[in-house]
Amino acid sequence: MRDETHDPARQSWVPGAAGHPDFPLQNLPFGVLSTGDRPRVGVAIGDHVLDLAALEAAGLVRPDPERTVFDAPALNPFMALGPAAWQATREALSRLLGGEDARLRDDPVLTGRALIPAERAMLQLPFKVAEYTDFYASREHATNVGTMFRGPDNALPANWLHIPIGYNGRASTVVVSGGGIVRPMGQLKAPGDQAPRFGASERLDFELEVGAVVGTATAMGTRLSTAQADRAIFGYVLLNDWSARDIQVWEYVPLGPFQSKAFATSISPWVVTAAALEPFRTEAPGRLAPLLPYLHEDTPNNLDLELAVDLAPADGEPATIARTNASGLYYSSAQQLAHHTACGCAMSVGDLLGSGTVSGRAPGSYGSLLELAWNGAHPVRLSDGTSRTFLADGDTVTLRGWCARDGAARIGFGACRGTILPAHA
Amino acid sequence: MRDETHDPARQSWVPGAAGHPDFPLQNLPFGVLSTGDRPRVGVAIGDHVLDLAALEAAGLVRPDPERTVFDAPALNPFMALGPAAWQATREALSRLLGGEDARLRDDPVLTGRALIPAERAMLQLPFKVAEYTDFYASREHATNVGTMFRGPDNALPANWLHIPIGYNGRASTVVVSGGGIVRPMGQLKAPGDQAPRFGASERLDFELEVGAVVGTATAMGTRLSTAQADRAIFGYVLLNDWSARDIQVWEYVPLGPFQSKAFATSISPWVVTAAALEPFRTEAPGRLAPLLPYLHEDTPNNLDLELAVDLAPADGEPATIARTNASGLYYSSAQQLAHHTACGCAMSVGDLLGSGTVSGRAPGSYGSLLELAWNGAHPVRLSDGTSRTFLADGDTVTLRGWCARDGAARIGFGACRGTILPAHA
Structure with a gap:
């Protein structure tokens, strides 16, 4: 399952993400953040957290056509969609943060809202632990x-x-x-x-x-x-x-x-x-x-x-x-x-x-x-x-x-x- | 905590409940039933199951003034209300089924809807098992x-x-x-x-x-x-x-x-x-x-x-x-x-x-x-x-x-x- 999302030559346009020791473009780990308001799903990119609820609301990612899964206090609804949705979302985020899909990079209002400095994002338990x-x-x-x-x-x-x-x-x-x-x-x-x-x-x-x-x-x-x-x-x-x-x-x-x-x-x-x-x-x-x-x-x-x-x-x-x-x-x-x-x-x-x-x-x-x-x-x-x-x-x-x-x-x-x-x- | 709900001299007006070996008026155990439609909370009384969602909708029991708890597929929302609500509900049901509160007994439309013969009630897992x-x-x-x-x-x-x-x-x-x-x-x-x-x-x-x-x-x-x-x-x-x-x-x-x-x-x-x-x-x-x-x-x-x-x-x-x-x-x-x-x-x-x-x-x-x-x-x-x-x-x-x-x-x-x-x- 190696694909272009692993290509080490690709870099993100997000400041500080290139060469980041933990969270470069090839990682894209999922978590739950809040900024004092409601908890929602995000991914880490360099020293920022990308608010996926904001991207979902803007229509840039939409893993489930029927309902929102990122405007949620846990990863469980997204995980429940299954491996095909996980991979499609990873590829979409990789293109958005890599710049091949320029809709996020070229939208300053959306980037201003969705790209949160890591020090402002309070990270929560990322998923509801079933057992x-x-x-x-x-x-x-x-x-x-x-x-x-x-x-x-x-x-x-x-x-x-x-x-x-x-x-x-x-x-x-x-x-x-x-x-x-x-x-x-x-x-x-x-x-x-x-x-x-x-x-x-x-x-x-x-x-x-x-x-x-x-x-x-x-x-x-x-x-x-x-x-x-x-x-x-x-x-x-x-x-x-x-x-x-x-x-x-x-x-x-x-x-x-x-x-x-x-x-x-x-x-x-x-x-x-x-x-x-x-x-x-x-x-x-x-x-x-x-x-x-x-x-x-x-x-x-x-x-x-x-x-x-x-x-x-x-x-x-x-x-x-x-x-x-x-x-x-x-x-x-x-x-x-x-x-x-x-x-x-x-x-x-x-x-x-x-x-x-x-x-x-x-x-x-x-x-x-x-x-x-x-x-x-x-x-x-x-x-x-x-x-x-x-x-x-x-x-x-x-x-x-x-x-x-x-x-x-x-x-x-x-x-x-x-x-x-x-x-x- | 012995009270009139335990009094062995009291009997229910529900046919077959008096002297029932498992489910007399003094028991009132809680479960979840369906009759082919949505699951909801009930109590056993004799050879019948009393549909508490129907009683709640009719206003005869109302453990939570803010929202319904019996029109639910599990006992958890009711249990979460705590011991005072459990006891108040037990006492209310005991009076309704004992006849001291006659509003159920004397309402043939409601009894016809809420009192379900046990053989028609499909019993489900009564609560969501947390751990x-x-x-x-x-x-x-x-x-x-x-x-x-x-x-x-x-x-x-x-x-x-x-x-x-x-x-x-x-x-x-x-x-x-x-x-x-x-x-x-x-x-x-x-x-x-x-x-x-x-x-x-x-x-x-x-x-x-x-x-x-x-x-x-x-x-x-x-x-x-x-x-x-x-x-x-x-x-x-x-x-x-x-x-x-x-x-x-x-x-x-x-x-x-x-x-x-x-x-x-x-x-x-x-x-x-x-x-x-x-x-x-x-x-x-x-x-x-x-x-x-x-x-x-x-x-x-x-x-x-x-x-x-x-x-x-x-x-x-x-x-x-x-x-x-x-x-x-x-x-x-x-x-x-x-x-x-x-x-x-x-x-x-x-x-x-x-x-x-x-x-x-x-x-x-x-x-x-x-x-x-x-x-x-x-x-x-x-x-x-x-x-x-x-x-x-x-x-x-x-x-x-x-x-x-x-x-x-x-x-x-x-x-x-x-x-x-x-x-x-």
Whole structure:
């Protein structure tokens, strides 16, 4: 599906868009903005946000002839139109912002109204999260956590090389980047304690993940192939699956994580479309055991996506504490979604699938503090000279992601940020 | 909150309502019906369904002065009005159907339009399920399943006497009683197998549960006390948490059940209100370990609710294969909801909380075939002379529930039914 929308030689006439590290003409990620009034859909272009509700009202884009889809507080109505509408809209926006279609560029009244400086656009949760499922696709992460929670002999569960393991998370607490994250209360029980106590988590952590956004619903009873699943994914966000490790280790046997994850999940405000990421497809790692046929892939469905975690103490500068790449994930989002439907589970427009924490092999490539500080054994040094085994109040965690390859324009995800606030005791 | 709506001496003028085993004047459960046209809200009264959209249009009930809430395909708009509106509506309906307010009884045109014979009312999913959480509140069930899955030494997890253990389920496949349940496909691996295979579940089971329906939303960061949680529950349904045991046992370590439960969950069409169940509050079982203060209860929040499971083979008569009572659950729905919010998890109108499988102490009081047939060791005999260790295609499972006590009118839940259909291979 590579087409002229990926051509790195093309540039936008929007000031500052050419060579923008995140949002050049080839990206065109979708989000929801407001400027103090009603929320509506926009795309990022350089340091501006293009108001698609204004373009739709002017007739320059019209994905649904029957009704408006961009004058809406969420991407769901647009996503529900399906892949053909997504691609037609991408091509139309690429021509409008590239200048081949001059109707926007040559209309100063419309550009004045529709092209909003990014600092004036308040970005909101980009879509209504129907349900949230979190997977566990990094073999390195699963091995690291398994070693700490269950010992090295039981680190990787017996099913892990066969099943894209996942569990249902909580959709009602998925929030957009930028807000405060209140330290959760919960049941805590240290190994030597006789009984649990109720208190503020002392082992608060982040998890660096990539979230896939399902754009196509399926009926109950429908199984998707990996190819169908790949086409059903509208796009991707950065996702921070905030985790209270002390609550988690006490609660998770036998039915899995619950309150340790339910207090908050942050996502980046821009949904980078699967279409924009076409040039960055890459092969999954080699298989250590044969996969069942329903998980076979006909195309490379992994993403060559660079990831970084910055951690800043209150009043301190951020330090990059982890660097990794999503290409090493053992299961792609397409495989996860295909597995999700294997039993006939119905999927909805706006379902969010977390990849699982992205960890690499080297210690500096781990996607959680639990792993980076190895369960407290190796504290992580920050810019102000302090160190962390888990997050402190006032800490700001910023996830960043970008795709960069020779012969392609760099595609950025922007930032997914959250600041830890004290618990409500 | 006992008031004249519970008075067992009062009777409805609706023919057949007096002494009805499920739906006398004291019950008034809410559901959604259609008669081939648009879905709308109704209450069951005897063998009739009262169309509340018709009553609202006629001005006899008007929970929201600003807009209609009963001319809607789900109970959510009505539930969102809150407990005062629920109670006022219950009292108004009780007077209209009891005859103290004669405006309905004495208006033959309106009764002809609004009072629909039950056989003409097609009952639909009564509310839009926001999210579905399944708990694990029966000590007997947890012990039985733990014994079979992990051996007698690890049967009851260490946290079980302290935490109302729960996990997030899948809302998109919650369906109303009466439909077919397609046997799911999934990864299966018998203990002796070298590798899993993909096939139709051979160990399909039901789980007898009670579902609590959350009627009041909470903001992220809000913790509910058990008393606040109790007031936030609009009502209860019967719930069948269909389970594929062979998929479950292979997938559930370490993150909990996923595809083994996601193919279908059935609920009864009538939401029996918490108000109607006031006379049937009962104390929880004695505590085997002290509970943390946030789980303490000021009122008896368990329900004295009789439960039964009927199993009928294709073309055969139903046999009652289990009888139990929800009163023995170790954690009430109020405790489960309070725990759900302990970390600050936001709750939504329409959240559904499954109690967990209701099992008693005696073998005939177990709420799943896994337990009734003790993992295949003791097949359950059916009416046609065949026996079951797990469900066969064509089997119909019917859950029934009712509350009966001296000095109170009997309150029934009706039936929650599903018939197993062959897998889509």
